[in-house]
Amino acid sequence: MRHVRPHEWADVDRGAVDAGRRARMEAHADDCDACARARDRVRQTRETFARIRVATPPQLNWEHVGARIYWVTSSERRANQRKPPRPRPRAWLLAAGAFGLAASVGVAYLFFTRGPAGSSGSAPEVAAVQPAEPAPTRTMSVQLVAPPAAQPLRGVITFSQGAVTRGGERLDFDSVIAPGDRLATGADGTLTVQFGSATGFTLGPRSSIELRSFDQRHVAIALDGQVTVEVEHRADDQRFEVLAGDAVVSVRGTVFRVEHRDSELEVACARGVVEVARGGGEHEVAAGHTLSLAAGDQLAGRTPADLTAAARETLERNVAVRLLPAWTDVDGARATSATLRLAATGDQPIEVDGEVVGQGSFRARVMSGRHHVETGEGRGSWIRLEPGADEVAELAPAAPPPSTRQLAHKAERTRRGQLDRALGHGRRVRPCLRQLEKQGLLDGSFVVLDLGVNRDGSLGYLNVAQTNLPAQAAACVRTVVDAARLPDGPSAELRYRIAF
């Protein structure tokens, strides 16, 4: 009998081979080591298949995944609802087109049957087809129409913190930002204004701006202080400028920050390119670069410095995370969004739907719907906002730093005790070390593990930090620890040592 092909053993295993053939295959395998080995391997593999079939999936952070799904689908739905219907061809346009076509045919008919102007009506047919002279040029008068005036822009506040004023008066969060507005922030103030899809600016602390021009063709912001701007790609005839003292920073489609204080200027660009003009000189600042100019410095000969990766990321996210994901106009944005009032003590970052939006106490505009709000410690809650709602999101009170340490220490102790019990105080890893034990090499052996325990008791990470065990034994110990089931409780990070 020929050798048995490996997949035929799988057929045997699933009962697709008759008894006679199976007996012959088994008999062959009794005499053929290679076939017997293949049979064992295939059977082992199919047993593994069975285990895979009933494997339970790891627990995910379901709330976060759910929030992300909701975010994507609800944003898409709103964008679809706002999409204007495709204009249907109008009847009068069709009629005008048909009339134009008929007129053209008529003119062509007259031209070819009567010939060009000046020729005789009785000219032979061939002469009409090939006119000897070109048709005379006709002058048409066209009335030039002046381009429509640019529509003024309006903005909506999407983030406000601390003291923020307009024209010296306290700025209401629901205000509409319009051309000519003078906005200012105090030492603790920050303000983000959105005025287009993925377009807006964030005014930093101790800053003021004046919207000197704020329409669809030209946005010019006179700045004293710091502003970070995110501009979606704009059309060729649109300009966006920041007037910083005697310098002009102009841009098309980018993320950048301009800081202008006491005649000192710093321009940092995260994406795209910005152009800095000062005293007749011009300089481009490309993505990932920053340019600093002291008072009186000339642009000529200046070289932009590199922006660190962290600074660039911060800059990129500064405005983006505070903008509404879908935008049609100010009224649409206000009608479909809601206001969240958030407060956390200390420097705790506050996340909305997994994105850090700010620190401390602030108001933020978010799309209506369900949102997950949490502090940096991961303690959060769900909140459902109706359109136009203004609600205070409850955050678990943040513990001051010493208490945080105490909590962490307590969590670590709790989890350590639970892990001790789950591992039977080391007994459950003993079988991993049987070989070493037999050889009398166990004394003095140890494994140090770094592990993170999630709130649901699962292990976030598990690494062998240090050991003097052989690799296989260490891997075995790690597997046992990884499989340990802990109850729900505090999240903790700990270094766990098992010594023998």
Add this chain to the structure above:
Amino acid sequence: MIRSVRRKSTTSGARALTEEAELIRRCRAGEREAEEEFYLRFRNQVAANLYRVLGSRIDLDDLVQEVFVIAFRGLERFRGESRLSTWLYRICVNVALGRIRQKTRRPPPILTDQPIADDVDLSPPHPEALLVQQQERERVYRILETLPPKKRMVLFLHEIEGLDLKEIAYVLGVNPVTVRTRLFYARREFYQRVAEEEE
């Protein structure tokens, strides 16, 4: 998965179908509660499907998200010709297939602290047996990864999920004859590699 659904009694099956139809109707109407219910009802199943196909929890949350986003987008077009779970299973398989294809174009990531076998149950545990099982599982997925994506998926659906040719054809949206051909070559190739692999 598909077979287990079929084993249900007619009465409970009819009731489940009615409930599903109602859930779909509410989701289509844009009811948030319905979408949440949909997510809660199927999230474990979706994660389990993806996890079984890929054998890894890397990016599992992203893939689960992708499946649900596709499902919510496509509910309008769901004609009810199959159970919702079967339809979702089909989406899972296609999302996983996309991931496998993506992986074949990229070098594999170096992983140190994300073991494949994180789901082994220790009751009662025997560490050595556990380790062997984990290594076996890793070996199986390693060999599966050497197969071209289409063959790998057909083999997985037949050998691990236990689907027949017609069911695989439905899930993958191909002709049953094509499935049969792919399966024939996939099984031959896979078990050959199983037999040849060094201990």
